[in-house]
Amino acid sequence: VEHIHRVLSLLREHDLYVKVTKCTWMRKWAKFLGLVIDEGGVRPAPEKLQGLQEFPEPKDRTGLRQFLGLANWFRRFVPHFSHIVAPLLSLLRTTVPFNWKAEHSLAFPLLKKAVLDHATLALPDPKQPVVLVPDASLSAQAIGAVAMQRDCASGRFRPLAFGSRRLTGAEVNYPVRELEFLAIIHFAKVWKHFLAADSEIWTDHQSLTNFNHRSFEHCSPRVRRWIEFMQELGIQPKYIPGKANIVADALSRNPPPSAPQREPSAPRQEPSAPEQELRVLQVSAVPSREFLRKCREGYAHDPFFSPIVWNLSALRPPTPSPELALRMRDITFRDGLLYYGGDRLCVPRSLHKQVIGENHASPHSAHLGINKTYKKMASLYYWPKMWRDVGVYIRACDPCQRSKGPNALPPGLLHPLSVPSQPWESVCLDFLTDLPPSGDERYDTIMVVVCRLIKAAILVPTHRIASAEETARLYRRFVTCKKGYQRQIVSDRDPRFVSKFW
Template identity: 35%
Template sequence: LSKPFLGTFDPVTIPNASTRDRGGTGFEADLPSTISAQPYGADRHEKTDRVSPSQRTHPAIHFAIRCPSTLHTEIGRKPAHLRGATVFSKLDLRSGYWQIRMADNSIHKTAFRTRYGSYEYLVMPFGLTNAPATFQSEMNHILRPLLDECVVVYLDDILIYSCDMKQHVEHLRRVFEILRRERFYVKLSKSEFALEKVQFLGHMVSAQGVHVDPKKIEAVRTWKTPENVKELQQFLGFANYYNRFMPQYAKLASPLTNLLKKNTPYKWESKHQEAVEQLKQALTTAPVLILPDPERDYVIEADASDQAVGAVLMQDQGNGLQPIAYLSKKLHGAELNYPIHDKEALAIVIAFKAWRCYLEGRRTTVYTDHCSLKYWKTQPNLSRRQVQWIDFLETHFHYDIVYKPSHKNKVDALSRLAHAAAIQSEGMNPLLKGLFTHGYAIDPEIPLAEKRHLLQWDSDIAYRKGSTKIRVPNYPPLRQLLLEEYHDVLYAGHFGSNKTLTSIAKHYYWPHIADDVQKFVTSCDTCQRMKSIKQKKAGLLQPLPVPEQPWQVVSLDFITGLPPTTSGHDAILVVIDKFSKMGHFIPTHTTARTEETAQLFVRHIISQHGIPTTLISDRDPKFTSKFWKELMSLLGTKLAMSSAYHP
């Protein structure tokens, strides 16, 4: 027997309050028992105490049973049956476990002691090893006719969904008939009816899809920095629950999960704090995941990096490709040593395994940025691992692999960049939003753009009209921050100006953004120090030889764009002797043909100074024409022309 202890709750209220709540059938008191557990209290949302016996004092009397249950992640991972639903209700059973009576031969196992004596539960208490599985099994049994038709149930939480109000009333009636027949009671104060969106299992469910509960977003914003392993595990557990909403979860969480490895000292560094902030940012801007349509084909984009693989499942339901679910997995052990070809293939295999419930029996298009995977199924020489992967895919799925360059691949962000285009559910980081708000207030260009109807506003953020791109105000600290985010940070990779511009222009724009990106990248100290020079070295200067006598080497060019004279001339043919620098300035026309230019050259130059040995000119069409070349060839004059684009 365990001796009673004083808890933070009042033990006097345990038998009285609980017995009243159960109508006098919850406990039997003052019974001798060879088994006894300590009671403990837990605060509930209703500001009342829930009393449970701690069964840790006698674990040997229990063996765990397994029950197929509606996992708490089903709403996020397998919501296909919710498609088309527009009306939702949520029921919460009153002290759900207490609505299951204990078997007579197990009542003595629930005994617990207080200073007022021993008590035994006549109903199933909270805290028993098999209580969740027993309760879930009972709920699945009584609601089986309605499961995946209009009901999702997880323990004592019941979600009812329908396509319209008339159908919803009928579904509610059927659910209540079952609960009445089976004598299960609903707590009205915790139930909600006929809503367009409803909070369920930490998610917000609506006709548009599934996204993170706003209350959870607020909780993660205020989450303090983990100070020990236990607090870090709590934070990662919370973040991992919503990992399907975060395209780059495995990559972002990698520095933190490394801290949890065996024999690794808990030493908090800047990279860990940065990882926490990035996870918070990813969660607070989590996308809305659309509900899959089983009648449409699916699209997967998969990619791999050195440390992680990622994929996104999408469908085109009339509004372009939109995400259904994200997947990201950190590589471990031998996987880290796979060649890049196998890592890219592994990303595809993991995606099909994770989303098998959607993809079996449906045509799927897989986009990858690894070109050789297009010919994967027809390669003659495959390793045993590759054969196993292909056998799995060919046995269960109908798919095509299509090459898509990385700069066009959305899922490249799963293992590289932290920016993924998706429908935003809760706006942006409040600090960033504050910079935008201040920038809009001081930027004189914003009112002008509004007058010209170039902007549209949503949640105090300006967008280009008819686009999802955010207009960035002329506020240097904000633009500098965005440029650093897309170029300088670890996961941005210090790309060149073109790739950086492509990445940032997916989400933001401002006048002369290309010039700003070019200037920023070319002034990056890290890039200038570390990147090799890819520009070809300039050739050595080759000065022209000095002529031996006057009018041996002459140069020609035109001066154009002059106002016409009374005689109609609007250009000048300039001929300079390279030895004496003597020049002839011959009036001509801009529209003069090659033959006319040749006549001027013979009349004014050759007739007075003889035939030159070398003639220097640019690549004017007159000097590159067949007539001019043949004339100079007959005269024995060598043509020396300046190089194109480098006169």
């Protein structure tokens, strides 16, 4: 009852409401997102387990992928998951035929049994420190970790989460110490919500317990960024012998499988132009018949196509003027619609933005550039100066402006700057502007400060109209007070940087 009173008090304090019919009271367990949560911890719901246990034996790669995708949901509850599933993963390779053998028949029920005998993860206790135990294995080309907390009742450590992943092609070439450091950094970022000032990180690599050692003086910029992250995290790793680091060592030597490659699909016959037209029209929320109806209605208000429709639909059309005759060249009139060059639908001005948006900004279009978008549209549609309209639309596309960088060569000659001797001795400073307003302060600009040596970045929200004095105060608050004074600040000729105030 006390817990219910606390929850309801918090809801009332923040003016939040709950629906009574969706609430359950006086229960010792609850279901949430396929999980059962009680005082003992977190475990999968029985419905999830039943779906896996009733899954039939796969007959092809598609069925095997479906089974492994379902089983992969239970990965964090099953120790040594990838070791059990390894025989089945070999069948996902497209370079070998799909032959179901005795070893696969043995691994299939064994994986079901391992999931059925899953471990129960403990619920985090905010009063107890979290212990992160990572490890790396160069032979298995993977890293693994476990997050644990000590149980007050039994005095033993209980797992909060298991984790492991394979190394990338570049990470395989890292030295052993950097691999151990990578494991610490990766899982500290993954489970950062678990970590606090009193948390501990255990490692079996003793040199990682002292970042001020002279062996780190000439390390790579990547390692310097890692050291800076650990300093901001405020947790100093503690050394434990490798023999005591059993769980994380096992996870790193039994990593999760890499993503399976897709099977090469059989060649498909290209659809005809009318079929392509209908497919493009069906992508939008408006049905194709509705779209064609709007085209017929839009011709009457289009200054380019309305004279053509009137001339071609008249029983006794007058002789067209030379300008109109030039417009009507290669245009036919069928069922109230105009077609250019045979099958290219003529689109009135009122529907230009809709058609460009469907071919550029819809989920299946991938925000292609001007050339590719125009070629895609030109095979289906026609209107005068289509190239110009496509260019204007794409240059104003908000997602494209955010995610696509310029591909033009920089003007003038480049003058390289000297390499700094220590982190945050020299920084680059610039603004990222014209962003959607966010937060209570309606920030629309980000001040970006990057260390030229280790490439670490500090992002400060601000406004586009911020003055030189306000910019200097933000720089002092978020950069100088945290990283010290800089010998050099590199920026463009923004009035806020070249003013006398700086």
